[in-house]
Amino acid sequence: MTPRYVGFWARVLATLIDSVLLSIVIYPLAYLVYGASYFEPTDQLSHGTADTLLQYALPVVVILLFWIYRSATPGKLMLNAKIVDVDTLQQPAKWQLLVRYLGYYVSIFSLGLGFFWVAWDARKQGFHDKLASTAVIYDEPEQ
DSSP, X not given: OOOOBOOHHHHHHHHHHHHHHHHHHHHHHHHHHHOGGGGSOOSOSOSSHHHHIIIIIHHHHHHHHHHHHHSSOHHHHHTTEEEEETTTOXXXXXXXXXXXXXXXXXXXXXXXXXXXXHHHOTTOOOXXXXXXXXXXXXXXXXX
């Protein structure tokens, strides 16, 4: 079976869905901890430890857990897509998923080129996928 790789715009849509869902969880929690003042403009990068945990640690944990147990985030699941090992097309190893997440920083710090690379690559891999030997494919039933 030849995989159907998920392209750039579908992955952008999945990321937007994930961002909205994470915001639905994070912002009410931030409001519970900090009150309405949390949403007022400030020069601070963080409101405190809880804010740092909510904005940075929680998304990492949630994303990695979804990748480990579902092979996809909710956005990818809605598109019937999943992350696979590029060679075997099976569930990637946990170390690959961690490398993939850390590879996001490579994709970001290259002025976003690592994400845009999905649009040009034959297997629709971003830099983070290439570093981790993963790909994102449509999860189609066996024929």
